[in-house]
Amino acid sequence: MTRTPPHDIAAEQAVIGSVLLAPRLIADLARVVQPEDFYRPVHAELWRVLTRLHAAGEPGDLIAVAAHLADLGSIGRLGGVPYLHTLIAAVPTTANGPHYARIVAEHARRREVADLGSRLTQLAGSGADTEDVLAAGRAMLDAAPAQAWPDPIPLSARRAPRPFPVDALPSWVAEMVAAVAEFTQTPADLSGCIALAALSTAAGGRAEIEIRGSWREPANLFTVVVLPPGSRKSAVFTALVRPLLAAESVLIERTRPAIVEAELALRVAAKAADRAANAAAAAVDAGGRDRLLADATAAAMAAETITVPALPRLVADDVTSEQAASLLAEQGGRLAVLSPEGGIFATLAGRYSGAPNLEVFLKGHAGDMLRVDRRSRPAEHVDRPALTLGLAVQPEVLRDIAQMPGFRGKGLLARILFAVPENTVGRRRIGADPIPGAIADAYAENLTALVVGLAGLAEPAVLPLSSAANERMLAIERDTEPRLAPSGTWAHIVDWGSKYAGAVARIAGLLHLAEHLPSGPDEPISAVTFEQATAIGAYFAEHALTAFDDMGADPLVDDARHVLAWIERSQTERFTKRDLFTALSRGRFRKAADLDPVLNLLVAHGYLRPAPAPERRGAGRAPSPGWLVHPEVLRPAGTVQPISAGRAS
Structure with a gap:
């Protein structure tokens, strides 16, 4: 046979490049693809090296692999360091690493089938008896390995995003975050996000980050952590927010x-x-x-002309938009809504007024001028409002807010930094060490110093970026822009992604102020600080993909889950497109062709396989295409890991 055997060089390059970029993927991908599955011998040898390094517990990143190959004396034979860079450049996104691995494995199985056919062809042409050829063919088929069903790739390959980068915080904040997480036995994501909200409360309305030209970002954040009930959210809030109330008391006394x-x-x-x-x-x-x-x-x-100052107030809990506007005007534009519950969302959606009122929160995040006129009260004007939001909500609340009128369309969800950490309930250590007094005292003292130091400023401090930090900011903008394209990885969250660079700059400003007490307002933001903010920003980017996925932000993924739910209910092992279209709602799929992208997605993720087409007999319409269902989809709940959770990738 002279036809080129089935293979996909681009997929092979993407598999190896994904591991060079994200070495943690090797454990999952090695279960899907073996060295002999690669068509190019160079790729097979590189895969052997990567799996050996992983088995030995050694790093598998680009630098480590290049050094290892150099020690072996084989780096030149394998294309040298430039080819390793070529492999990395071939990766659109490491999140699709399992998909690329399945492509490589599938082509390897096809080559096995082609080889089997070649051997039967040679045997048939050798003059052997027909019955002997048929018997040999049956024996070969019996000996051929069955085509295994690799684990399906989760519809969102972002189900276990990275943990919160505690080390990126200033030391006095990082130590408190780690201590609170240890004592409460909660994920560090919760205490990390609330600590950022506490810094935002201290600096909101009192500092702005000057990026370039007239582009300035206020130093305030909206953070929302998603955790189920019983996750000790209140204990974490108490530990991290109480010092703000103490700082508020200091301001009141002054x-x-x-x-x-x-x-x-x-x-x-x-x-x-x-x-x-x-x-x-x-x-x-x-x-x-x-x-x-x-x-x-x-x-x-x-x-x-005599104005009586209002008693300082830093923190509110569950307030209406009208109350928030009044408090912002009263407090000179600074206010934080911090709560271990998500009731504020129902309030914004119109729980009391009957109509959504998001303007205060939208302008309070952006720093746009806020003017409120009411018949019963004097007009309230805030030139540069700075509202902080720090919440911990249950997963049901996350799904609910996606359906609340205006939350997505008007841009509220785009302003939120989401965290969807792993739940620790059921795995918590009993009798964990309490928060050391020295760490708690340092956190309270520094947070109070930040609040009091900035409260006396007549105008917001302007924090410029150093030239090196500005270069890092430009790199983030260049990296983000392609993701926002219609075919980019952030296409379905373009509203959130468009604010990503600004959010990183805001985080950098908060880290800078916390790191350089009390001289922060007088110094530019360094590249080191901006790099730390970038690490936190990357964390929030991964978690945003998970959060928006849970909210059904990608209609195609949502439709695919709907089809999987029907398969699970019906427990069908094989179905046709006609069966599926007949069973599903016309409100979701108006015509059979609407199912094509959904079925393609499920095939690409390994939940389905095209079934062999039945033999066509006589005239008439061709049989409807059929699909086989992955066995794991049909297993009873609780016997395997839920397919909607998936493994990290």
Whole structure:
């Protein structure tokens, strides 16, 4: 046979390149593809090297592999370091590594079948008896390995995103985050995100990050952690938010004398204005009345210029949009809504008013001017509002908010940094060590210093990027833009992805202020700090994909899950396209052709295989295409890992 055996060089390159970029993938991919499955001998040898390094517990990244091959003296024979870079460049996204591996394995099986056919062809052409050829063919088929069903690739290959990078936080914050996570036996994601919200509360409205030109980002964040009930969310909030309340008390004590003085001055001025008005009213002659009226007007205007400061308030819990606007105006534009529950979302959706009201939260994140006019109250104006949001919600709340009117369309969800950590309930260690007093004290002292230090600023501190940090920012923008294209990996969350670079800059500003107490406002943000912010930003990017996937942001994936649910209910091992179209709702699939992209996706992820076409007999319409179902889809719940959870990739 002279035809080129089945193979896909691009897929082979993408498999190896994915592991060079993300060495953690090797454990999963090695279960799908073996060295002998690669068509190119160079790829087979590279795969053997990668699996050996993994088995020995040694790193498998580009630098380590290049050094290992150099030690073996085989790097030149395998294409040298430039070819390793070529392999990396061939990877569109490491999230699809399992898919590339299945392509390689499938082509290997096809080559086995082709080889089997070649041997039968040679045997048939050798003049052997027909019955002997048939018997040999049956023996070969019996000896041929059955085509295995590799584990299906989760519809979202992002089901176990990376843990929170605690080391990227300033030391006094990182130590507190780690200690709280240990004591409460909760994922560090929860305490890490709430700590960022605490820093945002301290700096919100008091600092801006100057990126370039007129592009500035306020130093406030919206963070939402998704965890099931019983995850000790309240304990984590208490540990990390209580120091903010203590800092609030410090501000109150510092402001109280000014409040007393202003109240006294206002009473004196008001009485003086009343006396002047009474004198003007009692004047007899016109000339005297005009002079006294002028004095009364001046006294009244002097009284109006006296403003009594409001008692400082940093944190609110479950507030309406109207209350949030009033508090922002009262507090000079700074306010945080911190809560271990997600009730604020129902409030924003119109629980009390009957209509969604998101404007305060949208403008409070962006820093856009906020002006509220009401019939019963004076107009409220906030020039640069800075609202912080720090919540921990249950998974059901995450799914609910995606359906709330305006939450996606008006951009609220695009402003949220989501975290969907692994649940630790059922695996928590009993009797964990409490938070060391020195760590808790340092956290409280530094957080209070940050709050108090920034509270005295008349105008927000401007934090410019150093030239090196600006280069890193440009790299993030260049990396992000292709992901937002219609075919990019963030196409279904383009609203969130469009704000990603700005979110990284905001995180960098908060890390900078926390790291450089008290001189942060006087120094530019360094490249080191920006790199730490980039690590946290990458964490939130992975978790955003998971969160939006859980919210059904990708309609194709949502449709694929709908089809899988029908297969699980019906327990069908094989079906035709006509069967599926007949069984499903016309509200979701209006015509049979609408099923094609869904079925293609399920085949690509290994949940389905095309069934052999039945023999066509006579005239008439061709049989409807059929599919075979992966056995794991049909197993009873609880006997295997749920297909919707999948393994990390």
